[in-house]
Amino acid sequence: MIDLSGITFSYPGGDFRLSVPDLTLADGERVAVVGPSGTGKTTLLNLIAGIAVPQAGRITIDGKEITGLSDSARRTFRANNIGFIFQDFALLDYLTARENILYPYRITAGAPLDAEARARAEQLAKACGLEGKLGRRPGALSQGEQQRVALCRALVRQPKLILADEATGNLDPDNKVAILDLLFSRTREAGAALLAVTHDHDLLPRFDRVIDFADFRVATEAGA
Numbered sequence: 001m002i003d004l005s006g007i008t009f010s011y012p013g014g015d016f017r018l019s020v021p022d023l024t025l026a027d028g029e030r031v032a033v034v035g036p037s038g039t040g041k042t043t044l045l046n047l048i049a050g051i052a053v054p055q056a057g058r059i060t061i062d063g064k065e066i067t068g069l070s071d072s073a074r075r076t077f078r079a080n081n082i083g084f085i086f087q088d089f090a091l092l093d094y095l096t097a098r099e100n101i102l103y104p105y106r107i108t109a110g111a112p113l114d115a116e117a118r119a120r121a122e123q124l125a126k127a128c129g130l131e132g133k134l135g136r137r138p139g140a141l142s143q144g145e146q147q148r149v150a151l152c153r154a155l156v157r158q159p160k161l162i163l164a165d166e167a168t169g170n171l172d173p174d175n176k177v178a179i180l181d182l183l184f185s186r187t188r189e190a191g192a193a194l195l196a197v198t199h200d201h202d203l204l205p206r207f208d209r210v211i212d213f214a215d216f217r218v219a220t221e222a223g224a
């Protein structure tokens with residue numbers, strides 16, 4: 001599903017330099033990413049999503065090399081193939097929760113916003129305990145509710161790859177388990193791969209594999 005080789009990245013004008021060991025994620029594989037704050041976990045997800053562009057190396061997703069695509073081609077590829085749960089949710093304030101969940105249908109022509117899509121959005125929202133809240137804007141939702149809206153938005157188009165940045169970070173323990181169950185069951189049903197950044201070590205046994213960014217840090221310093 002994902003192949004990374006020879007990836008190096010630094011932010012313009014910054015002194016942070018990430019050198020990612022070659023990495024492969026199989027179809028349907030569920031991998032956790034852990035490590036100290038500031039070591040580049042979010043940056044890795046942004047690179048895989050094509051939001052950040054590496055200075056060197058190749059990223060291939062589902063057989064398509066995304067490095068080398070134009071900005072707009074990367075955006076379209078992301079919308080059609082990747083569900084991204086951002087650490088800060090990245091919901092649009094002027095849209096209702098329902099419109100935010102359905103937003104991935106608005107940004108590309110890749111899939112029709114039809115009755116089936118709407119029904120899936122309602123069903124996901126219900127599974128996340130958001131029924132009755134779908135007409136509200138993000139400002140009138142709690143942090144945990146906003147996080148669940150972000151989860152529904154990432155899943156609604158049933159992408160083959162889910163990138164999750166602290167997807168359970170703002171949830172109470174019961175909700176955390178419920179949302180993780182949902183994330184795992186939906187990815188399993190869709191045969192989707194999951195790459196999830198988490199600081200919650202209790203969740204790690206549920207993943208197939210754990211990538212520890214403490215090791216990446218070593219690579220960063222050795223390569224710098």
Ligand SMILES: Nc1ncnc2c1ncn2[C@@H]1O[C@H](COP(=O)(O)OP(=O)(O)OP(=O)(O)O)[C@@H](O)[C@H]1O
Pocket residue numbers: 011012014016035036037038039040041042043044
């Ligand atoms: N837009 C940016 N411009 C310059 N530097 C940045 C930018 N975004 C992040 N950084 C720096 O890159 C490094 C890695 O950041 P990143 O957010 O990937 O870390 P992280 O491991 O996800 O951290 P956390 O666990 O705290 O979320 C940090 O030193 C950060 O300050």
